Amino acid sequence: MEHVLTGGNVAAAVVRVGDTVRKPVTPATPAVEALLNHLDGFPGAPRHLGRDDQGRQVLEYIPGTVGDLPETNHELHRVGRLIRDLHDALQDFSPPPDARWHVVIPPDREDLVCHHDLAPWNLVRAHNRWVFIDWDGAGPGSRLWDLAYAAQSFVSMTRTSDPHTDAPRLRALADGYGLDDHQRAELPEHIGAHTRGMYDLLRTSKEEPWTRLYAEGHADHWGPAADYVERHLDVWRTALR
Template sequence: MANEVPLSGGRITPGVVKVGSTVRRPAAASSPFGAELLRHLHRQGFTGAPRHLGFDAVGREILSYLPGWVQARFQHWTDPQVAAVGSLFRALHDATRGSHLAGRRPVVCHHDPGPNNTVFSEGVPVAFIDFDTAAPGDPLEDLGYVAWTWCISSRHEAPPAITQAAQVCVLTDAYGLDSTSRCGLVDAVLDRQARNARWWRSHLTRPLPRVADDHQIMERVLWSEREHIYTAAHRKVFAAALRGFPAPKFSV
């Protein structure tokens, strides 16, 4: 098709292009659920996701184009940006709460809500894209991933753990997470880091073509494992902040 402009951002789905005011994505096994979810979100008045507009002549999904930019790499985010993503996530979860799509689970989770799957406008997170892994789940599954990819980092140039923990509290405050759930958030972060390492490692034994080459896959496995080690080592700092207590000095 003429006038197709390749789009980057998400790391999993190749072949995503912009055509006029629409985005075309290769269909996958998850496409029917994703399409129903996006239509449901539109009916609920949730504007932080693209609209699903059907399929084109070659079977690709047609989505509305969301103006803005997608950050390809993780970085340090400001408190207002983290608060904005927390509020946006609460709206996403609330739009699916009690729906037939959630089934017996509390909400439908995005399951991959990193900055690389978030559209920014004027520096503010305004929408989520790439709902390929969306499925019924518990809010903490998503919030654990959000807290990790938006607030927590093992990189030497990242802020200290006590500063990261304060930003995790900005996220939970903006989301409106209750005190009982806050106590489980550190475990949710650790679980998502471990699951991410296992997910990437499993692709090393899958047939070609894969979502990335072996070197890229191992980089993401090792990164996830480093992040897990860092979070576990500073667990008391994050837990204390979420409980509203001063962080243990020896853990910083």
Template sequence: MRRSEDGEEILTGGGVNHVVRVAGTVRRPTGPWTPAVHALLRHLAGRGFTGAPRVHGVDEQGREVLGFVAGETADHPLPAWARTDEALTGAARLLRRYHDATAGFTPPPGAVWYLPPVEPAEVICHGDVATYNTVFRDGEPVAFIDFDTAHPGPRLWDVAYAAYRFVPLTDPGHAGGAPVAEQARRLGLFAGAYGLGDDALKALPDMAVTRLERLVAFMRERAAAGDAAFAGHVARGDDRLYERDMAHLARHAGELTCRTRR
């Protein structure tokens, strides 16, 4: 456990924000998007959705205060419990419940989002559904965290990126990459658990490629602007890894979207 000079517990994560735990709360930096995200989280609480943190306002240091969600997150290399079919389908079901719970949400006037809205705005996308932003208990996904990247968009925009992360739909030559047939099997499980139709499934690889293209452009833009976290991601080659994954998705789109029956 790492602690800051004032005794706050420093939480590890994606390396973009400085996040600490204080008793039963998490304190994180705010941004222009924070009012919209807090309105969204309050809406989710009002709908009875338990798979997101609760909002407790802003502290005296100007940090947002969120309820701490107990459990484990998983980053690479993924532990075995985060790679099970049960974890995969649990994440898909949780994502479907989240999307359904955003129905009827009206953003506050002048809402600003960290990522630009994508049309058609069917739901409020989380924007970064991945194992590192999912809280697990006993291997079961129970909540998503880090809603900074939330923004209006189509369901498939969020589903495609979540599938990319959870299947994962990465080049088999990369660490953790599985053969194409196994990726297709797991993608079929994910799509079925979410309730994705055949037409949407067939469109998923192209959507994932577009989502990764925007991610790479965003990373490089932020790195060029002097953002140390994104500069570090580019320096270690994350953008080039995503480009290889885009080529993999385009090359095997037909194979990946043939639902398997196992």
């Protein structure tokens, strides 16, 4: 029996069948499957299990909670460590020569294939592992670009936030990742640029689901969030020293 999985803004017709998830195939699916095959055995990503008789992508279903913001600095440190382990596991991944990706916000550079949507809504907290799901937007990027989006979303840097609360949370995430001094100096600007890039995507895209999300008011979150991050760059720099 199929059970529709709800909660995503982008992927359509995603269902659970027993201990598996079935997703429609897109032009990027073969490249994503190669990436997940490379990560087979890494506990922070779901296993790719092939295609079903309808041609859908089949993935391991991870039972657990999704969408919870880290409540403590210890949890943020764990998220940072998980992202570092993920990036290290991807460092030697060689994409297929005909790989097609679906990266919607241009990254700062392309030296690593990244997830590009590391956020609470894509983190399953299972009883024995934390797993990043929804790899449809994976593609070339960089460690800091991927981490910048995670920082904004997991720290929850929004227009209603308090920078004096967010600063130690950002530090915990960066410490968990193990950023060096140069990366710490660069991260705040990357957070601002990536957050602004999300707002610009919603504001200018003529494609679905972005036009629908814009009509639903999502840009009203991302624009002020970008303003907030950019307004307090000195606070983030000080926290990361």
